[in-house]
Amino acid sequence: MTERVGPGGAGPPEHLTAPEAGMWQAFRDGTVYDLSSGDTVVDDPHGGHPWGPERTVRARVVCWLLLDGPPALAGRVSSLKLAGVQISGALDLAGGIVVPYVEMRACRFERDVLLPEARFTTVRMVDCSIPRLEAARLHTEGDLHLPRCRFPGGIRLTDARIGTDLMLNQAVVHRDRSGRSLAADGMNVGQDLQAEMLESYGELSLRGATIGVSLSLRGARLVNPYTRLALNAPQLTVERSLYLTPAGVGAQARSGMTPARGTRIRRFECEGGVRLDDGRFGDAVDFEGARFTFTDEQELSLRRVQTPELRFLGERPARGRVVLSGARVVNLMDRADSWPGPGRLHMGGFAYENLVPRGPFPLALRLRWVDAASAEYNPEPYERLAAVLREGGEDEDAREVLLAKQRRRRESLPVAAKLWGYAQDWTVAYGYRPGRAAVWMAVLWAAGSLAFARGDHPPLKSGEHPAWNPALFALDLLLPVIDLGQVGFWQLRGGWQWLSAAFILLGWILATTVAAGATRTLRRT
Structure with missing residues (x-):
C-alpha cells in the first residue's frame, strides 16, 4: 500500500480516517490503541451491538503497518x-514477513484473517471475534495466543510451526465446510498447546x-454430531503429557495445573469418537474425570499408543468401545468403574508392566475386566495379567x-474336550491346585477301605494269596501301574466288581489329570 505522508514525514499518511491515524501514531509509539467505550455490553466483540466508523479501521491499513509500517519513535519499539x-x-497477510509484535484484545473482524505461509515473531489475539482463521504453514518465532476468541468458521493451522506456546484456552470454534473445527494436521508446537475449556463443535x-511439552485439554x-470423530489425532507426538482432565473454574483456578481440592471444576467432555492411534507420549496420557458420550459405532481408540503411564480414571462410557489393541504402557492406573462392559473393550496385544489401581479393584473385578476384553476366547489378556501379578509377587492371584x-x-x-476339562477342573484345577489330587485320593482311599472291609471276598486260589488288607486293596486299585500285591488274588462278585472297576477308572483319571496339570505347570515356569 502506498500512501502520502504528512508534511516532513512526521504525521500519518493523508486520507486515513481518524481511527486509522490514531492507530498509526500508536504503532510508532508502541502503545495500546484502545477504542473501547467503557460499556461492557457495547464493547463485547461477540455481542450484537454494532460498532460504528469511530471504532473501525480498514484491514489494508493494518496490513500496511505490519508489513511496511513507519519507523518507531526515538527510544520506542513499534508494535x-x-x-x-x-x-x-479481510486481513490478508499471506506469505508476508511481520516483524512487529502483534496484540489485539476484544477486537472484531468483519471478515476472515488470512495468514497462510506468513512469518511472525509473536501474535496474541485475545477475546476477539474472527469469522475464520486461515493460517496453514504459519511460522511464529514466539507464541500464538488465541484465548477466548470465537471462530464461527473454524481454524486452519495445517503444517504450522509455532515457536513456543499455542494457547486456545476458552476459545469457541465451530466447524468449517469440511466439518473440522480445528484443522492442525502436521502442526509443530515448540512448547505447550493449551486448549483448556475449549469448546469445539466439529472435528x-x-x-x-x-x-x-504438553497438550492440555483440561475442561474442554x-x-x-456431524461425523464420527470429535478428536482425530493419530500419530500425535507429545513430549510430556496429554491431559483430558478437569479444569479449575474461578478466580483461584490456575491454567495448566490440576485443580486443587475444593476448587470448582469443569470436567473434560467429549461427544463423538476419539482417535489417538499410534500416538507417542513421553510422560502420561491422563483421562481422570473425563466423560465420553459415544454412539454404538464410536470408540475411544488407543491402538498402538506408547506412553509410560496411562491414567484411565474417567467415567465409564455408557455406549461405544474402548480399544487398546497393540498399546504399550509401563504403568496402568485405573479404576474398576472406569472400564466398559463385555463386548465393548478390546485389548488384543495390549502390554502393561504395572497395575496401579485407584480405589478398590479386587481380583474378581480384574478377571471381569479381562473377560470383557474379547467376545471370544483369547489367552493373551489372561497371560499378560498373570505375568504382571507374578512380577509383583502375587503368585496366588496369578494362578487364579x-x-x-x-x-x-x-x-x-x-x-x-469340555467334559475332560471339567474333570481336570474338579480334580486338580487344571494343575494350579495340585493339592486337590491328594485330597481326592485320600477320600477315595478311605471310602474304599471302609467299603471293602465290610465285604467277604474269598481268595481265587487257596494258599496262594496274601493276607487280606482292605486298605491296601483299595490303594492298589487306585494307583495305576504300581502293584501293591493285592489285586488279582480275591474273588469279587456282583457290585464289588463294578466298584473295583470304578476305583481303577478314577485312579487313572486322577493320574492323568495330575500329569496334565504338572505338564502345564512346568511349561508355564
Whole structure:
C-alpha cells in the first residue's frame, strides 16, 4: 500500500480516517490503541451491538503497518496493540514477513484473517471475534495466543510451526465446510498447546502433530454430531503429557495445573469418537474425570499408543468401545468403574508392566475386566495379567488368573474336550491346585477301605494269596501301574466288581489329570 505522508514525514499518511491515524501514531509509539467505550455490553466483540466508523479501521491499513509500517519513535519499539477495534475487510497477510509484535484484545473482524505461509515473531489475539482463521504453514518465532476468541468458521493451522506456546484456552470454534473445527494436521508446537475449556463443535484434527511439552485439554468440551470423530489425532507426538482432565473454574483456578481440592471444576467432555492411534507420549496420557458420550459405532481408540503411564480414571462410557489393541504402557492406573462392559473393550496385544489401581479393584473385578476384553476366547489378556501379578509377587492371584483362562477356554471346546476339562477342573484345577489330587485320593482311599472291609471276598486260589488288607486293596486299585500285591488274588462278585472297576477308572483319571496339570505347570515356569 502506498500512501502520502504528512508534511516532513512526521504525521500519518493523508486520507486515513481518524481511527486509522490514531492507530498509526500508536504503532510508532508502541502503545495500546484502545477504542473501547467503557460499556461492557457495547464493547463485547461477540455481542450484537454494532460498532460504528469511530471504532473501525480498514484491514489494508493494518496490513500496511505490519508489513511496511513507519519507523518507531526515538527510544520506542513499534508494535501493533489494539483493543476494542473493528477491522473491516479481510486481513490478508499471506506469505508476508511481520516483524512487529502483534496484540489485539476484544477486537472484531468483519471478515476472515488470512495468514497462510506468513512469518511472525509473536501474535496474541485475545477475546476477539474472527469469522475464520486461515493460517496453514504459519511460522511464529514466539507464541500464538488465541484465548477466548470465537471462530464461527473454524481454524486452519495445517503444517504450522509455532515457536513456543499455542494457547486456545476458552476459545469457541465451530466447524468449517469440511466439518473440522480445528484443522492442525502436521502442526509443530515448540512448547505447550493449551486448549483448556475449549469448546469445539466439529472435528478437532491433530493428525501427525508434534507438541514439544504438553497438550492440555483440561475442561474442554468437544462436540461433533456431524461425523464420527470429535478428536482425530493419530500419530500425535507429545513430549510430556496429554491431559483430558478437569479444569479449575474461578478466580483461584490456575491454567495448566490440576485443580486443587475444593476448587470448582469443569470436567473434560467429549461427544463423538476419539482417535489417538499410534500416538507417542513421553510422560502420561491422563483421562481422570473425563466423560465420553459415544454412539454404538464410536470408540475411544488407543491402538498402538506408547506412553509410560496411562491414567484411565474417567467415567465409564455408557455406549461405544474402548480399544487398546497393540498399546504399550509401563504403568496402568485405573479404576474398576472406569472400564466398559463385555463386548465393548478390546485389548488384543495390549502390554502393561504395572497395575496401579485407584480405589478398590479386587481380583474378581480384574478377571471381569479381562473377560470383557474379547467376545471370544483369547489367552493373551489372561497371560499378560498373570505375568504382571507374578512380577509383583502375587503368585496366588496369578494362578487364579491362569485358572480363569482355562475355564474360559473350556467354553469354546467341543463336548468331549469340555467334559475332560471339567474333570481336570474338579480334580486338580487344571494343575494350579495340585493339592486337590491328594485330597481326592485320600477320600477315595478311605471310602474304599471302609467299603471293602465290610465285604467277604474269598481268595481265587487257596494258599496262594496274601493276607487280606482292605486298605491296601483299595490303594492298589487306585494307583495305576504300581502293584501293591493285592489285586488279582480275591474273588469279587456282583457290585464289588463294578466298584473295583470304578476305583481303577478314577485312579487313572486322577493320574492323568495330575500329569496334565504338572505338564502345564512346568511349561508355564
